[in-house]
Amino acid sequence: xxxxxxxxxxxxxxxxxxxxxxxxxxxxxxxxxxxxxxxxxxxxxxxxxxxxxxxxxxxxxxxxxxxxxxxxxxxxxxxxxxxxxxxxxxxxxxxxxxxxxxxxxxxxxxxxxx
Amino acid sequence: xxxxxxxxxxxxxxxxxxxxxxxxxxxxxxxxxxxxxxxxxxxxxxxxxxxxxxxxxxxxxxxxxxxxxxxxxxxxxxxxxxxxxxxxxxxxxxxxxxxxxxxxxxxxxxxxxx
Amino acid sequence: xxxxxxxxxxxxxxxxxxxxxxxxxxxxxxxxxxxxxxxxxxxxxxxxxxxxxxxxxxxxxxxxxxxxxxxxxxxxxxxxxxxxxxxxxxxxxxxxxxxxxxxxxxxxxxxxxx
Amino acid sequence: xxxxxxxxxxxxxxxxxxxxxxxxxxxxxxxxxxxxxxxxxxxxxxxxxxxxxxxxxxxxxxxxxxxxxxxxxxxxxxxxxxxxxxxxxxxxxxxxxxxxxxxxxxxxxxxxxx
Numbered sequence: 001x002x003x004x005x006x007x008x009x010x011x012x013x014x015x016x017x018x019x020x021x022x023x024x025x026x027x028x029x030x031x032x033x034x035x036x037x038x039x040x041x042x043x044x045x046x047x048x049x050x051x052x053x054x055x056x057x058x059x060x061x062x063x064x065x066x067x068x069x070x071x072x073x074x075x076x077x078x079x080x081x082x083x084x085x086x087x088x089x090x091x092x093x094x095x096x097x098x099x100x101x102x103x104x105x106x107x108x109x110x111x112x113x114x
Numbered sequence: 115x116x117x118x119x120x121x122x123x124x125x126x127x128x129x130x131x132x133x134x135x136x137x138x139x140x141x142x143x144x145x146x147x148x149x150x151x152x153x154x155x156x157x158x159x160x161x162x163x164x165x166x167x168x169x170x171x172x173x174x175x176x177x178x179x180x181x182x183x184x185x186x187x188x189x190x191x192x193x194x195x196x197x198x199x200x201x202x203x204x205x206x207x208x209x210x211x212x213x214x215x216x217x218x219x220x221x222x223x224x225x226x227x228x
Numbered sequence: 229x230x231x232x233x234x235x236x237x238x239x240x241x242x243x244x245x246x247x248x249x250x251x252x253x254x255x256x257x258x259x260x261x262x263x264x265x266x267x268x269x270x271x272x273x274x275x276x277x278x279x280x281x282x283x284x285x286x287x288x289x290x291x292x293x294x295x296x297x298x299x300x301x302x303x304x305x306x307x308x309x310x311x312x313x314x315x316x317x318x319x320x321x322x323x324x325x326x327x328x329x330x331x332x333x334x335x336x337x338x339x340x341x342x
Numbered sequence: 343x344x345x346x347x348x349x350x351x352x353x354x355x356x357x358x359x360x361x362x363x364x365x366x367x368x369x370x371x372x373x374x375x376x377x378x379x380x381x382x383x384x385x386x387x388x389x390x391x392x393x394x395x396x397x398x399x400x401x402x403x404x405x406x407x408x409x410x411x412x413x414x415x416x417x418x419x420x421x422x423x424x425x426x427x428x429x430x431x432x433x434x435x436x437x438x439x440x441x442x443x444x445x446x447x448x449x450x451x452x453x454x455x456x
Contacts, residue, residue: 012240019284022384026377033375035368036174042364043173049277050164056247059157060150061186068182072175126354133398136270140263147261149254156250163391170361264402271401278392287385288378289414296410300403 002109004055007066007102011052014073014099018045021080021092028086037079041092044076048099055106063107070103116223118169121180121216125166128187128213132159135194135206142200151193155206158190162213169220177221184217230337232283235294235330239280242301242327246273249308249320256314265307269320272304276327283334291335298331344451346397349408349444353394356415356441360387363422363434370428379421383434386418390441397448405449412445 018041025032025041051069054062077096083089132155139146139155165183168176191210197203246269253260253269279297282290305324311317360383367374367383393411396404419438425431 008244012244016236016240016280016284019281020286023286023377023381026375026380029375033368033371035365038368038380039171039173039365042171043168043175046164046167047179050160052244053160053247054157056244057153057156058248058251059153061157061189064182064185065161068178071178075175122358126358130350130354130394130398133395134400137263137267137400140261140266143261147254147257149251152254152266153251166358167361170358172362172365267399267401270399271396271403274392274395275407278388281388282385285381285384287381289385289417292410292413293389296406299406303403 002105004062004106007106008052008055010099010102011048011055011069014095015045015048015052017092017095018042018048018076021088024088032083032086032089040072040076040079044072044096047072051103063109066103067107070100070107073097073100073103116219118176118220121220122166122169124213124216125162125169125183128209129159129162129166131206131209132156132162132190135202138202146197146200146203154186154190154193158186158210161186165217177223180217181221184214184221187211187214187217230333232290232334235334236280236283238327238330239276239283239297242323243273243276243280245320245323246270246276246304249316252316260311260314260317268300268304268307272300272324275300279331291337294331295335298328298335301325301328301331344447346404346448349448350394350397352441352444353390353397353411356437357387357390357394359434359437360384360390360418363430366430374425374428374431382414382418382421386414386438389414393445405451408445409449412442412449415439415442415445 022038022041022045025038031037047065047069051062051065054065073096077093077100080089080093080096084093136152136155136159139152145151161179161183165176165179168179187210191207191214194203194207194210198207250266250269250273253266259265275293275297279290279293282293301324305321305328308317308321308324312321364380364383364387367380373379389407389411393404393407396407415438419435419442422431422435422438426435
């Protein structure tokens with residue numbers, strides 16, 4: 001069942017992990033610092049923050065943003081999961097996956113009191 | 115035809131006008147300061163910034179965000195247009211409408227080089 | 229002693245509480261919805277997010293932002309504490325106070341590894 | 343003389359140019375994609391947006407944020423100016439320098455009506 005407090009927490013966590021993972025990836029260089037990879041982490045960090053903020057405001061548009069956010073998180077999780085020999089990427093993949101699932105549930109939930 | 119530079123400009127303008135309109139509405143009070151009205155202006159300001167940033171990064175996900183952004187802008191334009199005896203609200207409605215149209219075109223455009 | 233992980237958590241908490249308190253204040257109306265009060269909550273929410281993000285990136289400029297952020301949090305705590313007959317404002321005041329203290333410690337700390 | 347509308351425009355421009363320069367730098371790789379360089383562009387993009395938003399809200403705290411923002415812009419201008427054989431970096435350096443000057447003037451200005 002969708003839980004808005006949990007979804008806010010998952011979005012803030014995902015925002016945080018994506019941002020710190022960007023600095024990790026830049027320091028590693030190579031594939032980790034590829035434009036499309038860093039950009040996806042930036043996209044994910046920003047849409048997670050946006051999604052959290054819509055929920056925190058009690059916006060009636062939160063499910064629309066959560067649907068998009070969930071999709072971006074899944075893409076980011078897929079990308080990070082390809083670098084499974086790096087603990088930081090595994091953590092990022094898991095955090096994105098959890099947020100993607102949480103946002104997907106919010107997006108599909110019956111209208112809840114905000 | 116969709117023009118990404120124009121759409122970025124429209125999103126930044128809409129972000130700016132929505133933010134300054136919030137302070138205007140709070141100062142006026144009454145219907146202008148109703149929760150759902152201020153919240154919609156906050157939502158619109160934030161999604162416009164998010165949308166501009168996705169385009170500025172050259173993200174391949176920009177059309178997905180522009181589609182959502184365009185929808186929020188149209189809702190905000192409709193709300194602001196109801197207060198047509200207030201010049202600040204007319205300006206806000208027009209700015210949101212222009213951004214909504216611009217984002218709608220971006221969202222529906224053939225894939226452009228980023 | 230300054231703890232960067234704790235300070236990030238405090239900034240994210242303060243961002244979240246300020247944002248949801250804005251909607252609470254708009255719904256209550258009256259003094260709660262005064263322009264200067266809502267604006268200070270907006271300022272506090274945004275500088276807390278900015279401060280958290282600088283720390284999450286491992287930026288060498290984090291202490292500069294924490295100093296400013298701590299100051300804004302203290303101002304916001306003072307304002308919210310004036311409405312002590314409202315549980316939501318008490319919670320907001322306490323959260324801002326904690327973040328203000330945490331940011332003040334970070335700002336004054338010896339240079340830590342980021 | 344400080345001009346708040348000009349300063350808002352300069353901050354939004356600087357935010358935009360820094361964000362698109364990040365993608366340019368990642369694509370180039372090498373020194374352009376060094377962690378400290380990308381991070382400074384991220385820091386500059388974010389503080390410029392924050393600064394613009396404080397001014398757009400009419401916040402009485404805008405000069406405090408402009409002072410910090412001006413400092414970050416100057417640092418970023420210095421860094422980008424080191425890569426003077428790349429037109430994108432020259433543009434970024436000039437944009438940061440202009441914003442740094444504009445924010446410095448705002449920060450030092452007599453209190454203006456907001």
